[in-house]
Amino acid sequence: MIRNNLWVLIPMTMLLTACDPNKIFGTRVTPPKEQPKPVEYQLFSPTVAIAGGAPAKAVKVASAGEKKYAGCASCHGADGEGGVGPKLQGQSLSYIQGRLTAYKNREKVGRQSVMMWSQASLLSDADINDLSDYISGSF
Numbered sequence: 001m002i003r004n005n006l007w008v009l010i011p012m013t014m015l016l017t018a019c020d021p022n023k024i025f026g027t028r029v030t031p032p033k034e035q036p037k038p039v040e041y042q043l044f045s046p047t048v049a050i051a052g053g054a055p056a057k058a059v060k061v062a063s064a065g066e067k068k069y070a071g072c073a074s075c076h077g078a079d080g081e082g083g084v085g086p087k088l089q090g091q092s093l094s095y096i097q098g099r100l101t102a103y104k105n106r107e108k109v110g111r112q113s114v115m116m117w118s119q120a121s122l123l124s125d126a127d128i129n130d131l132s133d134y135i136s137g138s139f
């Protein structure tokens with residue numbers, strides 16, 4: 001009788017103990033979880049420690065425009081040297097802004113404007129400003 005009931009009792013107990021075999025058998029069936037690592041604070045960046053201990057970045061933080069340019073680099077080159085798309089090096093802020101706005105409005109600039117229409121349609125005014133700022137200031 002007890003033997004038969006055992007097969008009911010064990011799953012029942014597992015249910016009651018939220019299926020933790022460690023509790024039922026009193027043993028360590030599952031390996032202990034890795035202890036969370038203590039947050040390392042950097043002594044010379046107290047503001048970061050106060051803000052919650054996010055690791056302080058020693059590297060230069062990429063500007064908004066630089067991040068957004070990542071999608072343009074495949075056609076215009078990492079340094080705006082050109083490729084599928086024309087060279088952007090040496091262009092002024094207002095020139096780039098003007099071009100991007102024109103493409104956003106589906107205006108024809110060169111023979112391949114269609115390629116830029118889809119690109120520019122995804123850009124907000126803030127994106128256009130960030131990108132123009134980055135391109136004219138960096139290349």
Ligand code: HEC
Pocket residue numbers: 068069071072073074075076084085086087088095096099100108109110111112113114115116119120131
């Ligand atoms: C698929 C390739 C491709 C991608 C990606 C692309 N472009 Fe272009 N871009 C072109 C081509 C091709 C032209 C030339 C269009 C024309 O004939 O009017 C162009 C033209 C331009 C121009 C005008 C250049 C000039 O001399 O008048 C600017 C500014 C520009 N792109 C910026 C960007 C920016 C910023 C991005 C990223 C958001 C981007 N492009 C992404 C292909 C691309």
